Amino acid sequence: MDPGNLALQYFLSGITKGSIYAVVAIGFNLIYSATGVLNFAQGEFVMLGGMVAVTLAQFVPLPVAVAGAILAVAVVGCLLELLFFRKLRHHSILHLIIITIGLSIVIQEAALHLWDEKVRSLPYFTGNEISSVRVFGAAISPQVLWVLGAVGVSVAGLHVFLRYTLKGRAMRACSSNPEAAMLAGINISNMRTLAFGLSAGLGALAGCVISPITMTHYEMGGGLAIKGFAAAILGGLGNPMAAVVGGLLVGVLEAASVRYLPAAYNDVSAFAMLLLVVFVRPHGLFGAPAGAQVREH
């Protein structure tokens, strides 16, 4: 391979990884900006989405299975909010973080006993395991385009929802100033439930589109949540587009580091870079510095 093609191939493998992180980060971000909860169980929504879709796909066509999975996991998300977070709204941030950790452990264990420890996956949406799209001599799996498509649709959908619909605006109002929103007659609790449902649904969508690439396994959630968290922080919490760029950056960074360093230290370089960014620019690459202060208490 000539150097140009090679660099492009590394870049495309970075995009493959990055698109996975980005699609997970979007859901992370939504819950955070709407409720201030950093949801460590977001990875489990992704896992559940994949698991449910794989199970459904045995009986119904793929698109129906994906839609069913999104719906089912969205319901799970709403239920979790109703059962736990509604009551605990006035707890400290730390308590909320810990509840999400507890939930993530329980969901994971439930999945282990509901399904089993084996890997499974959805079929490739187009083509099969060996098909690829050629770009100037480099190659990328068509499934990555599906993932990027899901990222695009999610971001655009969220943008429209948050900017131009009444519900969306109400959600933004809750996030920027809950008291004022309440005074304006917005039912904050319901908004939070909606936010949980939405981001669980987004997580499930992510779980479906990445399933052919990463495969679905009951333990996959934790690793994905950490990478999604990293992507969201790197981009700047609270902004879906920034999360996407953050995710792609983490992916490309990992791929680039493989070029020069032993792959064993792949994650080390990614996280070292992340720490550096967080130390120098805690609000992320695209975030506004004030955002961190508002959520102090």
Added chain:
Amino acid sequence: MNPLTAILTLGLGLSLLAPASSLAAANSGPIKIGAIFSVTGPASFLGAPAAKTAKMLVDKINNEGGVNGRKLQLILKDSAGSPEKAVSFAKQLIEEEQVLAIIGPSTSGETMQIKALCEENQMILISCAAAEVIVNPLAKHVFKVAPKDSHAAVLIYRTMKDHGIRKVAVLSSNDGFGAAGKKQLEDLAKAEGMEILVNEVYDKQATDLTDILTKVKSQPGVQAVVNWSIVPAQSIVAKNMRQIGLNVPLYQSHGFANRKYAEQAGVAAEGTLFPASRIVVGDELADDHPQKRVVTSYKQEYEKLFNEDVSTFGGHAYDALLVIVEALKKAGGPDREKVRQAIEGIQGLVGTAGVFNFSATDHTGLSLDAFEMITVKNGKFTVYRK
């Protein structure tokens, strides 16, 4: 803290006391066998089928009247792949359950953490992990039933040489299985006349490996890729290689001997070559093959009971129990030292992984011919023929 909290503490403390274990007299009641498997956690691919197999086989033996007229009792512990739990459970099995022998753990890391412990306490340990260090240096009480990594590596290299392959890329996962295999591939390369051009380790939870394979592709002269791991990433390697058009043969380790992985890789797995014990190709064995009967009966029983494919890892638990039962029969009773000596005297015991011939200096018992080179054809495992 006030006195009340102290009382609470005392109460909590007292409730911690486990009920006193009944110290079963050594010559009545069931014979206790301990098992430590990683049923959950990152090594559940190995531990879950092993635990199922062990339970199934003990039930079967007991239904048939036990060994020497005494039933077996399996005490199963789930280590979740963490070494500190393996240590804790091994101590429990040794000190309070006073089992005859321990089978497992599934990973070499856990096995090595308890190797010295078992040796010190004269406890028989029959490990189901593959790494060579378990039996080399030799410990009197530590055996293993999984085939040697070095045998797998030799078989891979020799098959390559038949195809005129001399320069390879080695990939491995960053768990114990991958690390042990990587070491054998490196150590044996020179003796077998192979040259390793790329040598990379990837995370066991890897989601995509295109970047590492790009590195392989950019290295001129690579004639084949060897991937050594046990995790789902094995399927990802196969898929990513074909996707980026890296069209050299793919060799995998015996970790690939799990139908699920071939299924997940789909058409990308076609033509993959890997060494494995004959259990995955039981149907193809000739009727007079020594392993035919054991392999077929294990496969049928397991698949009927659990409704899933057998894997070689479940087979290791089967073999470990088989070894203990055979030694028990020979020793005539659960005297640990006699049983240990009996294990060293086992010759020609047919198990799922091969024919075991133990001795005082060989605690693995399996030879190179325990492995067969297998390939994937139309999504099925089949014996590779030149």
Added chain:
Amino acid sequence: MNLMRRIPPLLPFLLCAGVMVSLQQLMRATGTQYCLTQLTMSLYYAIVVMGLCLLMGHAGQVSLGHGAFFAIGGYTSAVLTTHNFSAWGHSSLGGWLQQGRVLIAKEDVFGNAILTVSPWAAFLAAMLLTTLVALLIGYPALRLRGHYLAMATLGFGLIVSKLLVGSTLTGAADGINGVPPWPLAGSLTVTGKTAARVQNYYIACALVLLLLLLLRNLLRSRIGRALQAIHDRETAANAMGINTAAYKLKVFLLSAWLAALAGVFFTHFTGGIGPSEAGAFKSVRYVALAAAGGMANLWGVTVVSTALNYASLRGWFGSLDNAVFGILLIVIITLAPQGPLKPLGAWLRRILGLRNLSEERLERS
């Protein structure tokens, strides 16, 4: 209040020591002394959680990376006491180190002469390395707040665990085994040998009690009050003239020391360590244990974390271990965010007809 006044300051510690001794006697009487092994391990783990109690409960700073400090302590000890330094033996530095009893010559299990670092020297090296790393990571990290601090510490923990898995010096995925016993003083030795089981239980008990006493005194001093101020309103504390950054860093360092100390003792006790000790799940588990114990309640976190770890190490819940842990976590945080001991104590007090102390009311819910 009057009740609190009447209790001599050392009484709780004496009571706790009494509980520890009677537990052991009870086990001896019932022939269940083998349970001490797991109890000792749980006590060491509790030390990590005590550090987090200080950091999170009192200074209000979250850390999702304390497993890494445990691992740094344990691994430094394990590497130095098992690695063969005989190549140094003939150099003048080696000779000098041998004279100073830093390097000691002995035979390994297979009869080969080896030269390793003495456990005490390795312990000092471990604490030194911990100090260095804690300052390096703590200085920038503690300027962050809330979720950013959580991310930074999580990332730090991940880096450490990936380095451990990636490096052959630390035994890669298999970790290190064959760590020798640690002769503390006289015949006191930290080891997992069955013969020294009771002795080791008391070593762990003594260590935990001593640390509890030190931490209690620390919290009742000026430092403790400053930490409380930082926890409640950092900006106000700053305005009061408290150097918040310095205090936070000191507490972070102290909690890192505690984790590393636990790591060193634990590694000598079990004779080995694996990379999962540094993993994100372990770190998160410590935080969860601290939360389940009531976060700021030093006695609560010690008792709860010892009990939960004990249950897990005994394998009470088998394959459901994590599930039970997760459910307990949710239940405790939902129903009793101050930890289970407080409401239980209040309930007992009511039953016994004692006047409810108003201190609980003061605690923010």
